[in-house]
Amino acid sequence: MASSINGNGFITTTVDELLSWGRRNALWPVTIGLACCAIEMMHAAASRFDIDRLGMIFRASPRQADVLIVAGTVVNKVAPMLKLIWDQMPEPKWCISMGGCASAGGPFPTYSTLQGVDRIIPVDVYIPGCPPTPQGLIYGLLELQRKIREKKVTRYEKAFEEFKKDLSPELLSGIGV
Amino acid sequence: MPWASSQTLDRIKHAFRKITIDTQPNFVCLNVEDTQEITNILKHLKDIEDFRYFIDFHVIDFPKEKDRFLGQYILVNPYTFERLAVKVWFKSNKLPTAKEIFPGAKWAEREAYDMFGVEFEGHEDVKRMFMWEDYKYFPLRKDFPLGGIPEQKLPSLTEVLEGNTFPPSHDYDIMHTYVPNMKDIEKTEKSRITKKGQLVLNWGPLHPGTHGTMWFLFDLEGEHIIQTDVILGQLHRGMEKIAENLHYFQFLPYTDRMDYLSAVCNELSYVQAVEKLANIEVPLKARYIRTMFAELQRINSHLLWLGTGALDLGALTVFLYAFREREKIMDIIEGNAGFRLTSAFLRIGGVHYDLAKGTLEVAKYFVKDFYSKLKEYHGLLTRNRIWLKRTKDVGVITQEDVYQYGLTGPVARGSGVAYDIRKIDPYAAYDLVDFDIPVGDIGDVYDRYLVRMEEMYQSARIVEQCIEALEKMPENEPYVNKKHPAVIPPKEYVFNDLEDMVKSFRIVVHGENIPKGEVYSSGENPRGELGFYIYSIGKSSPYRLRIRSCSFYNLSVFPKVIYKHTISDAVALLGSIDPVVGETDR
Ligand code: SF4
Numbered sequence: 001m002a003s004s005i006n007g008n009g010f011i012t013t014t015v016d017e018l019l020s021w022g023r024r025n026a027l028w029p030v031t032i033g034l035a036c037c038a039i040e041m042m043h044a045a046a047s048r049f050d051i052d053r054l055g056m057i058f059r060a061s062p063r064q065a066d067v068l069i070v071a072g073t074v075v076n077k078v079a080p081m082l083k084l085i086w087d088q089m090p091e092p093k094w095c096i097s098m099g100g101c102a103s104a105g106g107p108f109p110t111y112s113t114l115q116g117v118d119r120i121i122p123v124d125v126y127i128p129g130c131p132p133t134p135q136g137l138i139y140g141l142l143e144l145q146r147k148i149r150e151k152k153v154t155r156y157e158k159a160f161e162e163f164k165k166d167l168s169p170e171l172l173s174g175i176g177v
Numbered sequence: 178m179p180w181a182s183s184q185t186l187d188r189i190k191h192a193f194r195k196i197t198i199d200t201q202p203n204f205v206c207l208n209v210e211d212t213q214e215i216t217n218i219l220k221h222l223k224d225i226e227d228f229r230y231f232i233d234f235h236v237i238d239f240p241k242e243k244d245r246f247l248g249q250y251i252l253v254n255p256y257t258f259e260r261l262a263v264k265v266w267f268k269s270n271k272l273p274t275a276k277e278i279f280p281g282a283k284w285a286e287r288e289a290y291d292m293f294g295v296e297f298e299g300h301e302d303v304k305r306m307f308m309w310e311d312y313k314y315f316p317l318r319k320d321f322p323l324g325g326i327p328e329q330k331l332p333s334l335t336e337v338l339e340g341n342t343f344p345p346s347h348d349y350d351i352m353h354t355y356v357p358n359m360k361d362i363e364k365t366e367k368s369r370i371t372k373k374g375q376l377v378l379n380w381g382p383l384h385p386g387t388h389g390t391m392w393f394l395f396d397l398e399g400e401h402i403i404q405t406d407v408i409l410g411q412l413h414r415g416m417e418k419i420a421e422n423l424h425y426f427q428f429l430p431y432t433d434r435m436d437y438l439s440a441v442c443n444e445l446s447y448v449q450a451v452e453k454l455a456n457i458e459v460p461l462k463a464r465y466i467r468t469m470f471a472e473l474q475r476i477n478s479h480l481l482w483l484g485t486g487a488l489d490l491g492a493l494t495v496f497l498y499a500f501r502e503r504e505k506i507m508d509i510i511e512g513n514a515g516f517r518l519t520s521a522f523l524r525i526g527g528v529h530y531d532l533a534k535g536t537l538e539v540a541k542y543f544v545k546d547f548y549s550k551l552k553e554y555h556g557l558l559t560r561n562r563i564w565l566k567r568t569k570d571v572g573v574i575t576q577e578d579v580y581q582y583g584l585t586g587p588v589a590r591g592s593g594v595a596y597d598i599r600k601i602d603p604y605a606a607y608d609l610v611d612f613d614i615p616v617g618d619i620g621d622v623y624d625r626y627l628v629r630m631e632e633m634y635q636s637a638r639i640v641e642q643c644i645e646a647l648e649k650m651p652e653n654e655p656y657v658n659k660k661h662p663a664v665i666p667p668k669e670y671v672f673n674d675l676e677d678m679v680k681s682f683r684i685v686v687h688g689e690n691i692p693k694g695e696v697y698s699s700g701e702n703p704r705g706e707l708g709f710y711i712y713s714i715g716k717s718s719p720y721r722l723r724i725r726s727c728s729f730y731n732l733s734v735f736p737k738v739i740y741k742h743t744i745s746d747a748v749a750l751l752g753s754i755d756p757v758v759g760e761t762d763r
Contacts, residue, residue: 039437043500046484046497048504072412077410080358081411104349110415111326113414119332119334133517
């Protein structure tokens, strides 16, 4: 955290920084596997790679999650359902597009495949590979953490805007937001 | 597997004068002239000639012919293991349905309707199988382009939100094929249901328990399921269409992405089909390497089944244990192929690389260790009371179901049908190694569990024997038959030899023409019989390539077996059928 500890053991920091610290260190992805990439996603969660260590726990319900890892080919038929899941996730939320298929259609330039999930869902991090290795996925997740730290407020963070409205202007100017 | 013998064909010919018989080296088929007679012929084949094992039904499109669509059944006699294809032309896009004779044809016919727009008389449920209702086209017709028809503007939201960058973040076409909305999907759902129960329960399409993107609709009466609809196509990527547009060797990596848990086995089935068609001999070393990797892959795939199947029933420990072993196998594969999951290790005519240094030692150690690990899994589940309660006498599949629905693999063997392509039509080096086929006896989930566990043991045995054979081989044995004109020489030769470089260049750019003919060839995948039917017109890419998917047919029995059972049994049953969506939908 960008903060300083004074002699009494207090930490002074900004609300912004505090929120982003909380968010980036407890990213909970939704358990959704679409295709081959999902197997590597499972591997990232299982014995050897164990992304629990990074505070990432897969949640089966979109309502409890804040990261959508689109792992696999998104075909046209599944696109509206995936979009529904995205809409069900509470703000703030991020989306990772894992693998060539999710990023741009991958090896399937066909009549039935969506050419990139970013056409229906705004993507924060693209991970190349077919499939990306679990290391690749973990690197992508770390990049997302970096992005959250650096970008602070993203454009779909309505909740944060609401939160700022609740605070009095003096307090806001006091903490430098 | 041998094709139907001349005696059998004579007998059939005697019974039906109006059929002609076409015998090719790797394909034997009956041509039925009279479309209306097909029902009688199929009945005769099933009841009198014992061709009662339904393997596949598919359609080929010939736009220039009078009747345009040709339907083809592939049947097997499970007692003599003879295989036979039956061809029949559609009359004004219609064919009598075969679903009364072979219930397995029900889904196959729906798929044919979806892809070709052909109709089946007497089939009340011909709806879209993979696409959604209201989809306007029939994609596998020859006049439909691979990329579909762009009709909708769909910009990348990254660009919309973040603004355009120069140069553009990626190069893409703003026009896109039609993407359905929620209304289309709801319509697809509604068209499927004639509600029978008090309550309709949705399971999937994006649910961890469905192993991918399957969508089940259960009609419930109390806790019991009285009707099931399965909506597929949430991973339909158009594999068969892709194959028609690529050179033979280019399709190989796509087979990895079908049943992504058993990449090497898929490749093996595919290269085998092409090799039969082009008459390519494979060196002994390559055959052993293929066998070894296919069996490692089988263990790998069964481990995933074990882990997720147990996870579905609440046993998390097994999942973590199974993945520990999976990582080790993937390391071996990665060390040789350079890739963990979608390995693309085999080549037409051999394998891509010679064995990497140390592979045999690592594999040897792995197998030695694996036997004890297998005991550990047995210790966790086999006599576990909860496991027994959830799996014993649940989801019983009878032998008759196996034949009529065309179930293969461990699902068939769990019900006591000893149908294993590795034994009845040995390919790679399976005729040179010793192994047993385990069969179950009741056909419940527990039996299928035991069959798969034993299969892992047998696979380990095969790997051991392959290692032994490979160790004895001299170092510089050829691992690819690079003399054949259709085989791309391996990289080490390409960089050192002018002739090989030119050949490689020629094949990669122009492809190599494969002789005219037809072939149906299959391999034993961890999930069942994966077959490739190739219709070649002498070009460098197939005219029609049909993938006979094991998961697809195995899943088709699900609605029948789950009838009057509970939801919790559905989870156990689906886990034991172990479908992979990449392959059901292709
Ligand atoms: S990117 Fe490759 S591995 Fe991932 S889903 Fe697509 S085809 Fe499969």
